[in-house]
Amino acid sequence: MSSGQPLVRVEELQKYFWEQDSILDRLLGAEPVPVRAVDGVSFDIYRGETLGLVGESGCGKSTAGETLLRLQEPTDGHVEFDEHDVYELAGSELTEFRRDAQVVFQDPFSSLDPRMTIGEIVRQPLDVHNVDTVEKRRERVRELLERVGLSADQLDRYPHEFSGGQRQRIGIARALALEPEFLVLDEPTSALDVSVQAQVLNLLDELQAEFDLTYLLISHDLSVIRHICDRVAVMYLGEIVEIGPVEAIFEEPKHPYTEALLESVPRATTDERERDRETISGDVPSPRDPPSGCRFRTRCPKVIPPDDVEIDQEEYRAIMDLRERIERRDISLESVGEDGGFEFVDGAVSETDLPAFVTALKTRVIDRTLAPEHDEVVEEALAELASSNWERAADVLSSRYESVCERRRPELGEESHPAACHLHDDAEESIRR
């Protein structure tokens, strides 16, 4: 299925949103802050296939979908559709593209204009492109509605008279009106009940076969992705971390994030309670200030320690979290001081109190016992904090524990199932050698 020239080719697509960017902010001298919604993603979509784009909310998957349809202007990067650069299109070529690529949205409530009848809604694309005569357009609308499983008699009704699943069918009919080649399905079933979701998924399946459609399915729901996709791209914080055939992604995930995602989904079977789950801790960092190197490293259960450091992953995680807190200056030294009765003079604890202070601080910030060699380094860092020397404290930790995962951004390889993770670097390099 995935052979020949790709229909859609996305290269290094970037989309930033800017905060603090109004005239007033400029006048006040505020620097615009970029929100890196999509930060350099590349993938191909081949004719007739369904590519899934999966990720958690805020990972930029919907923005990627909208940007590649040029509903938003990209910050950087290229998208080729049928060998034409989408962002260079103008005039009749752009019109052509607007006919060939369509989108179905997530929200069955907001995706239909409440003040138009469904006949008008489905007919609108035909009107805009002046297809055929008015009489033929009407006929086409009836056909489309019947095709998606609605009765053509309902043409004159308003969207609010329909249920969520029916509205989604109307949205699909509208997207099909211009006989497109390519459909972006942006969470098409997320707002629907499971039984209705199944109806819509089946419909999408049939339509793909019937009209030779190519789909980009954007979803957070892994079971939906597995059900209808041929290939899957997993997104995390604006980047694609792994891409490959659906079987490979689900059966042999390479990236720790993909593994974690799959582990986290509760299965609707009776042995779910006994299943051995490996879930990940922590939250998705802000796309305003993404972590250096690998963006998943703040939550990753498999961060690579430096070669000369022997440490188990949990201890390593504890130390990395501590370092991050020190870098953010997010430890309330005063409250440790108050609790232990230490006094800060000029931001420092007196010499005599130092050992006790370090011990108190350590119980506060590290909730496990560390191996002696690591314990020593941590205490050294905490002692720096006793004199409010945040930078030194962070340096002590980073010089010893800095991981390759934070120094270098892992690249997504070129093979059929690449993962952007340093764990797979070695394998890759050894093959090249």
Place this chain on the structure above:
Amino acid sequence: MISERVKSNLKQTFSESLLPKIGLLLLISILFMAMFAPILATHDPTRTGHYTEEGAEYPPLGHEYTTQVAADGEIGEVTVRGSSEHVLGTNNVGQDVYSRFLYGARISLLVGLLGTSMAVAIGVPVGLVAGYYGGRVDDGLMRIADVMLAFPALVLALALIGVFGESPVQVPDPIVLAGLAEGMPESIPIPGTVTIVVGLVTWVWFARVARGEALSIRNEEYVKAARSFGASNWTILSKHVLPNSLTPIIVLATIQVAVIILLEASLAYLGFSGTTLSWGYEIERGQDVLRTRPWVSMLPGIGIVLAVISVNLLGDWFRDALDPNIEGEGR
């Protein structure tokens, strides 16, 4: 454009509450008075000199008052009685108060409606464009609007009238021209500058409301969908954004009619109207004789109050009925 659901909401709110009924009744009566003023009026409202034999103003029918008049070179006190000729009396230049009241309703409503249309015509496009395009366009347009808001409406209106003059416009009266009423003026003067000025000082409200609506509508998925199949910005603005932002604009427009009626009355009261056939002007005229001949100001005053109340009640009704937060019309 107005869906069945809106209609049923309007009906339901109307039947459930007394206030919209009062408002509608009041407004219909005022409209009726204004439309058929030449037929309902008993005298030419601009003709002066309707005095009693003693040369005093008529009080309303059934009332009497004593006043000093000069007769034969002497000043004497006389008691003046109302006459059925001038049921509501005459004012201090001897014009029929009742007839002027009817014509005043015309001016108030005309200025209210025309001024509001003016404000809508400027404010709504500006607001929709600002909200829909966003970014620099929005910044620019909305800063202008902020500057407009910084001036009190009345002061701004006075300044503009000072610059452009009053320029009254004579509008022919179809009822008189059709020969349905005799002895009435063939045209009435509309305060030209005032009508435009009240629009100019109130468009900002429409711009703000329209902008807010456009801001949220442009993020609706049906707008994105329209863009995805290549609809032009103009199509999107006229087919999606405008129709979907109408509800709050209609509500605002209704209430704004009342604001403009008051504004016109204030301007007329201050003598900047360009027409003498205005309730505001009449109140000013009666002010000097408020103690002795209160009817001169009272009737136009009541007129203003009733007109404002009726329009506001209707505005409330529309708001209750059309507000999507109350019944789930769209979201």
Place this chain on the structure above:
Amino acid sequence: MTEDVLRVNDLSTRFFTTEGQINAVSSLDLRIERGEIFGIVGESGSGKSVTARSVMNLIESPGEITSGEIWYRNRDLVAEVEDDYPDAVDGEFVDLLELPDDLRRSLRGTSFSMIFQDPESSFNSTLTVGEQLAEAVEVQRRASANPRSTRARTREYSLGNYLLSSVLPSQRYVSEASRERAIELLEMVGIPDPVERADEYPHEYSGGMLQRAMIAQALAGEPDVLVADEPTTALDVTIQAQVLDLLDDLQERTGMTILLITHNLGVIARMCDRVGVMYAGEIVERGRLEDVFDEHVHPYTEGLLGSVPDLERAGDRLQPIPGNVPSLIDAEMDDRCYFADRCPKAMETCLEHPPEYDAGGSDRHQARCVLAEIDYEEGRALPADYFGDTERPAGDKHADPDRTEDDVEPERTRSVVDDSGGDRR
């Protein structure tokens, strides 16, 4: 064997709207045992949220509990109310619906707590999370010390105190003890660095952390029963997994009872001991997890499970349930099995409203379907077009009178907001 903590008998909750009387919950029976996690699963408009709210006494106009009893086992409560309300007491049980409103309200937090799907709206954005937890702690403490009086609370939360607290940071917490307890609660729900986090405002929390904070708030009064209404629907899967782990862990540690409402069958499978499947305001099938998932009798349960795409296997065609969620308007509900019009196995007998039958499996497995008693016979099947066109417009609009069941919505709103977070608006 464990004892029942909650017995709901014949509960009916109706909404009186301009479109007609809506039977959100009809003659519902429920037994919940102490220390179990009981799940109610259903689609939007099935009445599952209304059931939870009815138990919590959170039904607001135009809704009303029109009949039923909610028996709650609590010896202390019995001792407290048996003199004043002898009718409301039966053995160790108290009928909550017989108690006056203020008394029921005082049970909230201490006996019953609820967590919702949308944590953002449950916190006041102008107070720190720690302050709000401390407040919950204080209120619970006073309520349990003196259940009938809320006056003490009004005194300490007076305007003067409020003004003082905005000037003096030391006044912000009602007491040092409550602050400590707040931090302890945050730690209990697994919020890292609770001391620092307690002084942050809700907007500084992520969605998952806020959900944890809400759980902490619900646990402040050490409730007997925790009602969790779609607690993870608004969360991403990795965060959902964390929150479910937390709930499971807390349940084990405190031994509380959880009534879990969700539309997600995976969450049910992950969490619950027993399950009730709701459809059109009724529980159509109930039993132990294994009964319902593996031995189900009701075609609706079958359809629901068949609709979920399998994560472990690539897809065969899904087996969806045809048609739409039914109308719950009283006038439109015929006296038949409410699922019959969508049921692939509808028979003539289904034109009568079925009672609950024992359905094999464990002794608690019951189904409101004749198939529990008799086998499907094609000869007695209803003709396919018996109920006319099943694509009836707007089925689920009626079913959702006051948007109490907009289960799947916040997910949508959230991701829309998040994805375009930095757009110039």
